[in-house]
Amino acid sequence: MKHPTDEQLFRRLQQGDTAVMGTLFERYKTIIYNYFLRMTHSEEDAGDLLMTVFERIHKYQKSFKGKGKVRSWIFQIGNNVLKDYWRQQKRDMDQVYELNNSLEFSGDFSEEKQQDHKMLYKALNYLSLTEKNRVTMYYLLEMSYAEISEAEGISINAARISVHRGLKNLHKLLKNSGI
Amino acid sequence: MKEQESYEELVEQLKQLPKKEVSSAVNQRFEAMEELWNKETHRKSSNSPKWYGIAASIAALIALLLWWPFGTSIQDHYSAMEDASDKMAIIHELSAKTLQDNDVAWLGDVLKTEENPNIRVFILDLLEIHESAETHDLLNPLQEENVPAVQMAYLNLARQFESEEIMDQLVVFQRRTDLDPSVTEKVATIISEINNN
Incomplete structure (x- = not known):
């Protein structure tokens, strides 16, 4: 059925x-x-x-x-x-907060992959709560920009810019700061 | 071009971050909540009876008036119930009033004997909400408790004591090797909160 x-x-x-x-x-x-x-x-x-x-x-x-x-x-x-x-x-949603980094995720991942996950988690923590939230809504919950805009009370364009900015910051963090 | 590839790789990584399964303690908490919703729905639907329902209700009321032992306490009423959702509904009724010492003592006794973990969670939530559980003895059954959802509910109650007097109980409990990670995390948090106070 x-x-x-x-x-x-x-x-x-x-x-x-x-x-x-x-x-x-x-x-x-x-x-x-x-x-x-x-x-x-x-x-x-x-x-x-x-x-x-x-x-x-x-x-x-x-x-x-x-x-x-x-x-x-x-x-x-x-x-x-x-x-x-x-x-x-x-x-404050516009601030970065250091969160506990001891979360362990089990699964069939190579050591290298697990290291990548850890680095990405760490980098996500360097985003402001707002950016991290919107990036997570987009890539984990797979919400569209229109859905994020409605949930956050912002324009669709602002949602798009915010997610892109978050991604860019994440990219910069992983590339430059040696996380 | 390389920059673009590197972004694409990051997006892929974000999408593929591993997920954790919901713990059994959380699943059990949901089941307890679900049981209450079902009971409420059942009540609402039986509050709008059809004509034969009304007749049956009148007959039941007469029977009740004839047989009901006036002065029966909520405790007796509870003991007479067999169905878990009926028992939970009775405890739910208690949530509307201020708990007296005898209510707390009775709930403490039920905690020791009640086999249904959902009911135990329900009672502990009630004690926590009412902030009326002055006696630390309520935490004694925690050491013997094996259901993570109930352990979590005990710990929620323990948190409201914020007292060093419960420290020994928590430390003993923390030594157990069969605890769910979420329970271990919670007990560690409470111990650290008490230490910091």
């Missing part, structure tokens, strides 16, 4: 079928968890934030009016949850 789309699932949820939440959790838990993990570098906080996202999806399900994709709506909630988290931590 063909898998139902997110939109079909969401209609069922809005009609009272809460079992759908489990399916949405299975579909999105890994990607959203990793988004938070990259932004916070804390497994504990990433888990808490993931729970908050699904609480909000359940709580505000009626506010999704069917305009746009469920996926972007969920990622938008994720972005808002992250912003609230930074606010609680009294972090």
Whole structure:
């Protein structure tokens, strides 16, 4: 049988079928968890934030009016949850913060590849929270510039420029600073 | 051209950064949340009965009036329940009121005997939210607890004590070799927070 789309699932949820939440959790838990993990570098906080996202999806399900994709709506909630988290931590989105660099990722990667991953993680940490967030939304969540612009309340062009600038800074960091 | 290639390589690297799986503790927390949603939905749907539903409700009410032991406490009500979601709904009702010492003591007893981990998480969350758990004894079962989601909930509760008195318990717990990494991280964070205070 063909898998139902997110939109079909969401209609069922809005009609009272809460079992759908489990399916949405299975579909999105890994990607959203990793988004938070990259932004916070804390497994504990990433888990808490993931729970908050699904609480909000359940709580505000009626506010999704069917305009746009469920996926972007969920990622938008994720972005808002992250912003609230930074606010609680009294972090300035335009600043660079040193985060714990001890995260270990298992997988079948060569030593060289693992080293590349570590360097890239380290370099990502040298971006401001805003840039890092937008680069992560674009390359991990695979959000379009239009979706990022909506989530961040900026123009599509500003979203494009911001992601490009982040990428450029990342490139410069990896190339010049010997990270 | 070389610069362009190097950008493309970076983009590829970004896309291929490895991902971590969600821990079993997080999955269990979601399951507990899901169970509560299902219960709420079930309640809402049974709040809009059809005519035969109304008749059945009236009959049930009469039966209840005849048989209900007046003065039955929430504790007795809980003991009479078998279904986990019913038990969780009862505990959920407690979240609307200020917990008294006897409520906390009762919840502490339930924690020791309740087999369903979701219910244990639920109780611990309730105790944490209400900030009413003055007694450190509530943390004693942590040493015997094997479910990561419940361990995390105990640690959330421990965090609110911010007291050196719980340090020994945390240090003993930290020595366990079977802990989930997220639990290890959390207990280390709490110990360091207490030390820094």
